[in-house]
Amino acid sequence: MAYATDNGHDSSSMRSGGGSTDQTRSSAVTRPLAQTSMSTLTASSSSNYSSSVSSGSQNQSGGIPGTPMSRRSGGWDRHTLSPAAAARARFDDPMIEDHVVDQPSSLRLQEDLDDSSDSSDEYMTSYKPLERKSTKASGSRSKRFFQSFVKKLTKSSVRYGLVPNSPQEQDRNVIQHTIMIDVFRGRFHLAPISSKPRRVLDVGTGPGTWALEFAQKHPYCSVLGVDIEPVKPAATRSNCSFMTVDITHDWDFTDGGNFDFIHIRQLGDIQDKKKLLQSAFDNLKPGGWVELTEWIAILQSPNHSLDGTAFRRWNDLLEQGMRTFGTTLYYPNHFKPLLQETGFDHIIETRNGATTNACYPGKKLQRIGHLMTQNWLLILEPLTMPVFTQALGWTPDEVKSFLVDVRKEIPNTKYHSFMTLITFCAQKPLNSSSTSSKSASASASASESSLPTIK
Template identity: 30%
Template sequence: MSKRRAEDAPVTVRARAESRPAKIEALSEEERQERTEPSEDVASSTASITSSILEYRALNGRTFHSAAHAADYFMPNDGQQQESLDLVHHYLTLIMDGLLYLAPIPSDTEGLTVLDVGTGTGIWAIDFADVHSDADVVGTDLSPIQPSWIPRNVRFEIEDATVDWSFRADSFDFIHMRYLLGGISDWTALFERAYRCCKPGGWVESVEVEPILYSDDGTTDGNPFIEKFATLFLEASNKTGKSFIVPSDDVQRLGMEAAGFSDLQVVDFKVPMGGWPRDPRLAEVGRISHVALETDIEGYTMMLWHHVLQWPLDGYQPFLDGMRKTLRDKRTHPYMKLRVVYGRKSETE
């Protein structure tokens, strides 16, 4: 995977910050027949948790974060979910032209202190540490699921982003946070914590996707499974008070602005789901995003369906089967909204 610093492509980043994503053009039926698609058999794996000190919750055959660290966080933390999250990292890097971030952090990263909030498998923090070997990188998450074989300049810590952070004020030059949807009830408070821990002149970047499937050509309209998928997250947002539709709610920009960040930039992308786009790069993004979702569609929906909304049990498996069939239908051209927002803490702070 290609990794480049944001400063290596300032024109690209600046142009995107001033524009909205264009309509994605789909392949014609003739072009679709000619294109050779990779196998769409989606393999998933599970990882055993071997440490006796980890007390994860077991629900419906899956493991979730310990209740001591998070009450009813909706995503599991087992191997199947980890595989999906690594695929998400892959398509996010690809859709941003190989960049790990968009914020214009200093080109000289010697001594740079970086915090990755909600690090998950730690893949972003590890990639950043590999590229910037002279930076000091910390990744925080609810569960210690990160690998032990890591670069010397990165470390991982258990931290709940929804409560006061343990770091001292003015600790980090760059704070990166990604895919916290469904876990944050007060986004302004989250960015206030980031503001406190960010050094004067430092940058904070937030990357969030919206798990609603849209289309520019109407091919998702009226599909009962896509509509059910949207309803699941919309009703979960209302019931839990934690937004799952972060880009549409604009909570990143509003929260960062209220926390005191300046020089805010909002960059929107469309993440295709499936290899239907005519553009080869977007088609690759779509194939990876499709595999990422199918690898653990249960992990993204199980807790919400069964425990948050308590929908009928007998409707869950038909819903999953219908979603898989819909995602594999090349006549349907869905995409998700992705929003990147970054801002700077004042030098005089």
């Protein structure tokens, strides 16, 4: 079926033919969800929708750092393992050395990250948050940037499980939204939805920022944001509304949902993923799309600079504690087979890397790195305390003492690391009824991943 698609960006401000794309995502740190759950990070994708479709399933990856850059401070030399190679891990075996799995033999390197000629923020000009004049910020200005942004847009956020719903967590959700828009090159979604959607659902809307900004971009679309807690947005729009809904229970929307697009991100490891996806399937129009974005919060260190650090030990202990809780930081990998099982078609998997700090050269990557550092520092203790004390048996004082060293290492640019932001887009078959379809969409294709290409 031929139809106009909308990737959520303003093409008038985007570079013609800019970017590269084989999608497969990754990156920051998110809020935990459901009982013993937690949200993992993830971030970014590029333009140029190049993909291979095999039996209704696609895998894509964005491209980035790791090219010969010895001339630059903190750059990678030609003999250093590229972060692109590390990011392409399939994450099949979480116990593999240095957390890097099955690196494909083919390696695409980004060749023009020279920020000396990078005087414009073209991809960011397409992102216009409500009541904000500019999103530009780089280097030493990034702190003022996110503080100003948070002050204007912070509102109530939702959480399931481990992280308390404090003002600090509200601030972090706004920062994280900014990171994802940055990584997605100004786009609000990756699913190839119709250019004129009529009904859109934002699941786990949190502060409501995404829902409000999508509604602003699509004035003739009715947008509904739902969360487990009441949403108190900083602004209102006539075509955007909010409801308090626990999405782990049965969904009961007017007209049976009948949505063109269902957007889900940073929910965390909810226990009944199959029920969540079945609810999304049942509430989509035939031909409608669902999009899920989560972080795989496993640190990837291409040059092994994290070896022996407190930050690496913290990440290993966090995964150990999550397993004690009966979950894992790799939980987003469970979504793809469940989407197939539920009956979705044309499954697109996108992985992108989000750097932990400003260790990579280039204005855009440095800005993302600064924001990611703040994201980490805000989530570190609220996330660590319940896992380490309840699952690992540490005392609160032991946790606080240990985190002193971790906090020092996170912003230190001599440590090169990133996380994976993973996104799944899937379409409800056109010939499907409004009720659930149990037919599985059998598909297989080799997946790749890499850091985002940001020029």
